[in-house]
Amino acid sequence: MYDMIIIGSDYSTVEEVKYQLFQEFEMKDLGSLRYFLGIEVATSPSGYLLSQTKYARDILSRANLTDDKIVDTHFQLHAKFSTFDGVPLEDLTLYRELVGCLVYLTVTHPDISYAAGDFSDCKSTSGLCVFLGDSxxxxxSKKQLVVARSNTKAEYHAMAHVTSKIVWLWWLLSNMGVSLSDSTSLYCDNQSAVQIAHNSVFHE
Structure with missing residues (x-):
């Protein structure tokens, strides 16, 4: 028995697809999607809302942190950590399980991918999000592969990365039969990086 999710705005087409599947496979209609693979789904006329609140609580319970006082972040302000800090763990199993759980939690919380910068290699972190319409x-959120010598260069590297992502998405949508007539707007809050993007001739 396999789980299958069918999502669409055309109710008659969804029902037709379900009918065809029922003819070929032994299936059971469980109704509207509410919870799947640790992700809670809430529907509304404006769209879908994905949440991993229960999954996050399960992580805290597994780490025996349910009795601690809840705060916005456990990190100290301006804290600096390195790979040589602390004492090595005797049992790595729980640590590896928690890291795996946190990686999956980034499905709805990409901001925790890199909550503090890595001062050991001085590499910056790129954060990006791409919208198709309002979706x-x-x-x-990923550490950059190169060391930037300034905030401007770090932001410029991030813009270059998201540009390649946008080009790939254009190609993907084109192969899916979706044509986009308007150009894609790219936003960045670093004015120096924006100026380099506008005129790269005068910069290395």
């Missing part, structure tokens, strides 16, 4: 279709 968020792609997001990422």
């Amino acid at each position: 968020l279709i792609s997001w990422k």
Whole structure:
């Protein structure tokens, strides 16, 4: 028995697809999607809302942190950590399980991918999100592969990365039969990086 999710705005087409599947496979209609693979789904006329609140609580319970006072972040302000801090753990199993759980939690919380900068290698972190209309279709928070010598260069690298992402998404949508007539707007809050993007001839 396999789980299958059918999502669409055309009710008659969805019912037709379900009918065809019932003819070929042994299936059971469980109704509207509420919870799947640790992700809670709430529906409204404006769209879908994905939440991993229960999944996050389960992580806290597994880490024995349910009795602690809840705060916005456990990190100290301006804290700096390195790979050589602290004492090595005797049992790595729980730690590895929690890291895996936190990685999956980034499905709805990409901001926790890199909550504090890595001062050991001085690499910046790129954060991006791509919208198709009003719908968020792609997001990422990832450490950059190169060391930027300034905030401007770090922001410029992030813009270059999201540009390649947008080009790939244009290609993907084109192959799916979706044509986009308008150009894609790229937003960045670093004015120096924006000026370099506008005129890269005068910059290395």
